[in-house]
Each structure stands twice: as structure tokens, then as C-alpha cells.
Amino acid sequence: MKALRSVLLALAGLFVDDASLAITIVLILVATAFVASTPWIAGAWLGVTLVAALIAALLENVARSARSAGDGG
Amino acid sequence: MTLAAHFAPTVATAFLASSVEAVEAMTVILAAGITRGWRSALAGAGIGALLLAAIVALLGPSLTAIPISVLQVTTGTLLLLFGMRWIRKAMLRYAGVIAMRDEDQIYARERQAFGAAAGRARIDLITAFAVFKVVLLEGIEVIVIVIGIGAVGGMLVPASIGALAAILAVALLGAVVHRPLSRVPENALKLAVGVMVCAFGTFWFGEGVGIHWPHGDVAILAIIAIFLAAAAAGIQLARAPGAARAAP
Numbered sequence: 651m652k653a654l655r656s657v658l659l660a661l662a663g664l665f666v667d668d669a670s671l672a673i674t675i676v677l678i679l680v681a682t683a684f685v686a687s688t689p690w691i692a693g694a695w696l697g698v699t700l701v702a703a704l705i706a707a708l709l710e711n712v713a714r715s716a717r718s719a720g721d722g723g
Numbered sequence: 724m725t726l727a728a729h730f731a732p733t734v735a736t737a738f739l740a741s742s743v744e745a746v747e748a749m750t751v752i753l754a755a756g757i758t759r760g761w762r763s764a765l766a767g768a769g770i771g772a773l774l775l776a777a778i779v780a781l782l783g784p785s786l787t788a789i790p791i792s793v794l795q796v797t798t799g800t801l802l803l804l805f806g807m808r809w810i811r812k813a814m815l816r817y818a819g820v821i822a823m824r825d826e827d828q829i830y831a832r833e834r835q836a837f838g839a840a841a842g843r844a845r846i847d848l849i850t851a852f853a854v855f856k857v858v859l860l861e862g863i864e865v866i867v868i869v870i871g872i873g874a875v876g877g878m879l880v881p882a883s884i885g886a887l888a889a890i891l892a893v894a895l896l897g898a899v900v901h902r903p904l905s906r907v908p909e910n911a912l913k914l915a916v917g918v919m920v921c922a923f924g925t926f927w928f929g930e931g932v933g934i935h936w937p938h939g940d941v942a943i944l945a946i947i948a949i950f951l952a953a954a955a956a957g958i959q960l961a962r963a964p965g966a967a968r969a970a971p
Contacts, residue, residue: 660860664867665804671811675803679928683796686932693935700934701925701946704803705953709960712811716820716961 671711678703729940732919733878737885740868740916743909745893748861750826752854753897754833759850767851771858779866786874792931795875799928802871802920805864809917810954816910818961824909830902865890868916872923875930876940914954922946 666672682700685691691699748768756764786794815821837850865886873882926943929936936942 657856657859660856661863664860664864665801665808667808667812671807672804675807676800679800679803682928682934683932686934693933694937697929697934697936697942700929701949704807704921704925705950708807708811709953709957712814712818712957713960713963715811715815716818716963719820 668711668715671707674707674711675704678707729876729878730881732943733872733876733881734885736872736916736919736923737869737882738889739912740920741865741886741889742893743912743916744861744864745890746826746909748857749893749897750830751833751857753902754830755837755850755854757901758834758837759847763847763850764854767854767856768858770851771855771862774855774859775862775866778863782866782870783879786870786879791875795927795931798871798875799924799926799931801867802924803928805867805871806917806920806924809913810921810950813910813914813917814954814957815961817914817958820961826909868920871920871927875927918947918950918954921950 678700682696682703685699686693686696752764752768755767789797812821816823837853869879869882869886873879922943925946926936926940938945
């Protein structure tokens with residue numbers, strides 16, 4: 651049971667390293683899928699927005715991780 | 724984009740990503756084999772490889788039954804989660820916030836751990852399980868990458884060729900040199916592969932939800948360039964005053 655648990659935890663770890671980044675990515679994707687089903691933003695611009703949002707999330711997370719490591723957190 | 728233009732990035736991404744995973748698995752297999760005997764290490768690796776083959780045999784045919792948009796959204800999401808994790812870690816390592824992965828150090832640590840394990844038997848179950856687990860996990864990462872970049876665009880064969888070539892190359896090198904492949908630039912590979920995987924993931928997810936990318940598949944190259952530029956900027960950002968540094 652302990653071995654299975656460790657394998658399952660390791661499997662989850664393949665996709666989630668920093669939980670806040672993973673949650674942010676999923677939220678961005680859900681929001682993109684929702685907006686794509688509406689006529690609010692034209693296709694190509696939604697693609698640009700998706701890339702920009704993903705990069706913003708990544709940079710914010712990296713900057714925060716660096717800061718919190720610097721603060722000893 | 725032409726088939727040839729799509730073929731090369733798919734093979735390259737699968738090869739590079741799989742070589743990173745294969746090097747990580749090889750480090751543990753070598754440490755286990757040299758410390759606890761090859762019988763246990765190879766038994767664990769063999770069972771892990773068989774289970775992976777079974778997963779591929781089960782997943783492969785079922786992929787064709789999944790609607791293309793569902794496949795695009797699912798693989799796109801998994802690739803993004805997977806790729807972003809790699810980019811983030813590689814950026815923090817380049818910025819000095821976390822320590823670089825050192826295969827020699829990991830090899831020494833694993834050898835110590837295997838050396839401290841319970842007494843030597845014909846098949847040492849602890850060693851076999853440790854190797855099985857590593858082969859299974861690294862193999863699943865390879866499967867995710869191959870399916871993620873190959874399943875949607877009809878590129879499963881080139882992606883599989885890239886992955887198999889990497890696994891064979893690392894296995895051969897490991898068998899010849901008999902020590903961890905510490906000269907492989909693991910962090911650079913991880914950053915490059917993370918960028919490519921994220922670009923594929925963003926593209927497939929977008930296609931799946933109905934985004935019409937400008938210039939079709941060529942947009943993948945533009946997304947790769949944008950992610951690469953962002954990663955370079957992010958490394959500088961993490962190096963800024965006030966950010967942490969890992970001990971050398």
C-alpha cells in the first residue's frame with residue numbers, strides 16, 4: 651500500500667511541481683475554453699491572449715519562487 | 724506546415740525529452756546494478772519496461788477512438804502542465820535559486836542508499852522495486868511526451884522513433900561507460916524540451932477549443948520563440964537583487 655501510494659504521488663508529481671502554478675495554468679485553460687465558446691474575442695487574438703497569460707503566470711511564479719527562497723521561505 | 728517540417732521538430736522534441744528521462748533512469752539503474760548486483764537491477768528495469776509496453780499497447784489503439792478535439796484539449800493540458808514544470812525548474816536552476824541536478828552526486832547518493840539496503844539475495848526486492856519505480860515513472864514521462872506531441876498531428880511514428888532512439892543511445896552509452904552520463908547538459912535540455920513541449924501543448928489546446936492560429940501549424944515555431952524569449956527574461960528576473968541563490 652505504501653509502495654502504491656509512493657508511485658501514485660510520484661505520478662502526480664510528473665505534472666505538478668508547484669501547485670499554485672498548476673492551478674493557475676488550469677484556470678487559464680478553463681477561461682480560454684469558456685471565452686472560445688463565446689463571440690467575445692476573435693480566434694487569433696484568443697491564441698495571443700492564451701500565450702501571454704501562460705507566460706505571465708510562469709514569470710510571476712518564477713519571480714515569486716526566487717523571492718520567497720531569498721526570504722528563507 | 725508540410726509533413727517534413729512537422730516531422731523534424733516532433734522527432735527532435737521526442738529525442739531530447741526522452742534522453743533526459745533515460746539519463747535519469749540510467750543513473751539509478753547503474754547505481755543499483757553496480758552496488759546490489761545486475762540481476763536485481765535488470766529484473767526491476769525489465770518488469771518496468773514490460774509494464775510500460777502494456778500501457779502503450781492498451782493506450783495506442785484507444786487513442787484512435789477519442790474525438791480529435793478531446794484529444795487536443797487533453798494532451799494540450801497535460802503537455803502544458805508537464806512542460807511548464809520543466810521550464811520553471813530549469814529557469815530557477817539557471818538563476819541559481821535551486822541547485823543544478825548533478826548526476827554524479829545522485830549516483831553516489833543512490834549507491835550509498837542501495838549499499839545500506841537489506842542483505843544481498845538472488846533477487847533483492849528492494850533494489851528491484853526501486854529500479855522498477857524509476858523506469859516506470861521516467862517511462863510514463865516519455866509516453867506522455869510521445870502521445871502529447873505525436874497523437875494529434877498523426878506524428879506518433881516519428882515521435883516514437885525519436886524516443887526509442889534516445890533510449891537506445893543512452894542505454895548503449897550507459898552500458899559502455901558504466902558510470903552516470905554527467906556530461907549531458909541536463910538543464911539546457913530540460914529548458915529546450917520544456918519550451919517545445921509547452922509550444923505543442925498551447926497549440927493543441929488552442930486548436931481543441933477552436934482557436935484558429937495564424938498561419939496554421941507554423942504558429943508552433945512562433946510560440947516556441949516566444950516561450951524561449953520569456954524563459955530568458957524569467958531567468959534574469961529570478962537573478963534580480965533580492966532573489967535567492969542556491970549554495971554552489
